[in-house]
Amino acid sequence: MLSLTREVGQQILIGDDVVLTVLSVSANGRVRLGIEAPKQVRIDRKEVLDRIRQSNIESANTTGSASVNAADWAAYGARRANTRAKTSEP
């Protein structure tokens, strides 16, 4: 991993058109970064994307093992219809 030391206000250029700017560093260690990049460049918080990735994989793994059978659908539909009827009563 490339390690660079930068001060507040200094910038890093990645490729031709991505610019990182160190905006501030707080006493508790939080660093605020400004990022300028073309619209087609995705910028995501890594831990958020990792969590979505993991969730997607788990959901795909279980699809197929859970039998979404006709009886399930019928019971679910009946319960929803029942709920709607109850909530629409005066």
Added chain:
Amino acid sequence: MIELEEEGSMLTANAPILIAPSALTFQRDLPGFRGARHFKVEPLGGSLSGIFANLCCTDTVYLQDELPLNNLVLLTMSPGALWPDYEVHVEDEMVDQLEIREPDDVALLVIVHPQEPLINSTVNLYSPIVYNRRTGAADQLVPSVTEEEFRWSLRTPFPKE
């Protein structure tokens, strides 16, 4: 009815619509699955017609550890069908990328984590799939805010009995 309101620099999308069969092209790989860009949306029938759909990948897909994955299928649902107040903020970049021109263009799908029986399933309301119904352009929303709660129970919308 879909609402797409301007709120600062973002749009608010809420699409309580029935799912129609369609083909989606993701702007990048679906997170977690390398190569997964083209999907068919196949609504499930029965008493809940149009609320749930299988999202079936038509590409060769690899998991992150390089294992090929055959028949990637995700169970999804239209969030507005169960949660009429559900809405997400779609940033300008995504509106541009998906070429969303008018409110009716937008539709949402949320990924279900299926359990047996179905009512015990949970749903990822945090990062829905946003797609353009006119063009099929799609992407999974990666919100800029972190939430502790990630999956919601299908039981959530039911009033206490």
